[in-house]
Amino acid sequence: MLNQTTEYQSCIQSSERVSWRLDELLPKDTVLDFSHRFLSDALTGTEDIPFLSAEERLMLNHIRSNSYAHLFLFLEEYAVALAAQRAGLELHGNATHMRALLRFTEEELKHQQLFARFTGVFAKGFKVAPALLDNQVEVARAIMAKSNLGVLIFNLHMELMTQQHYQETVRGNKDETLDPLFCNLLKHHWLEEAQHTRLDFLEAQKILAQAPEALDAALTEYSELLQALRGTLNAQLALDLQTLEKAVGRTFTPTERQQLSESQERSYVWGFIGMGMKAPLFLSRLRALSPLAEQRVLELAPTYYCA
Incomplete structure (x- = not known):
């Protein structure tokens, strides 16, 4: 039997150490400075669109950054349900595990x-x-219809993706002048998500200790959830382009719209799916669960611009 209590206690201690207050991080009366990019171009892919002016590219960066924030709000709807469900399973069980969850x-x-x-x-x-998606409850219910193990693997991907975003595009980025407030939000979001990745892994281990045969089906579910995520990203992309047309005050030609859609789809999919799949810690966690898990993910990678 697994004895993970020390690990769960460590997660609690780390969580307490990095915890932050919402009103201190982003006061209600905050006014944004729209003179700089919020997200790195590595995540928005706006700088290589030739028919947009510099001002229009900056507006698209802001639109994408706002959608990025909204998509975390949107997707964390299922993460709340997952964490609460896993905590509920420890009722009258291991108090340390339950407290961490x-x-x-x-x-x-x-x-x-x-x-x-x-x-x-x-x-x-x-x-x-x-314009922003508003069907997060419906999507969360669809995700939670999968097995807990499948959703835990998907959630591990999403949370380690945030780490890749911060480490690769914010921390140490000397090539771009990014908005410091938005960078600070990403930093503090990542600091807490770092504890969640540990809990995802521990909970997955717990399931596999009881039912090792569940892994194959869970990996299939992970693949299905990535496909669904791609659909969600494309739906938000369509709304982004509507917002951009309103902001710039003109309608794009069919050729321009196609170029925008293709470049932004690649940017969205690489950022939310490819960067998660290639995250070294994600692959090492999968390997620790089973070499099969890592192999299955690497086989999927080219589908998401992650060769």
Whole structure:
């Protein structure tokens, strides 16, 4: 039998050490500075679009950054459900495990409130009202219809993706002048998600200790969830282009729209799927669960611009 209590206690201690308060990180009266990029171009792919002016490329960066924040709000709807469900399984069981998972739940709710506040502040300051997806509850229910193991692997991907984003495009980025407030949000989001990745892995280990045969089906579910995520990203992309047309005050030609759609689809998919799949810690965690898990993910990688 696994004895993981020390690991769960360590997660609690780390969580307490890096914890932050919403009102201190993003006060309600925050006013955004739209003079700089929010996200790195590595995540938005706006600088290589030749028919957009510099001002229009900056607006697209802002639109994409706002959608990025909203997509975390959107996707963490299922993460809250997952963490709460796993915590509930420890009721009258291991109190340390339950406490760690309840902190996981509370922090995911806080992250949703953080990104909701950001998108609200953004809407007040941006040129036009941004169009954003609003079916997060429906999507969360569809995700949670999968097995806990499949969703834990998917969640591990998503959380380690945030680490890759911060480490590769924010920390040590000397090539771009990014908005410091947005960078600070990403840093603090990642600091708490780092504990969640450990809990995802521990919970996956717990399931596999009881049912090792569940892995194959869970990996199939992970693949299905990536396909569904791609659909969600493309749906938000269509809304981004609507917002951009309103912001720039012109309608793109069919050729321009196709170029925008193709470049932005690649950017979205690489950022949310490819960067998660290639994250070294994600692959090492999968390898620790089973070499089969890592192999299956690497076989999927070319589908998501991750050769």
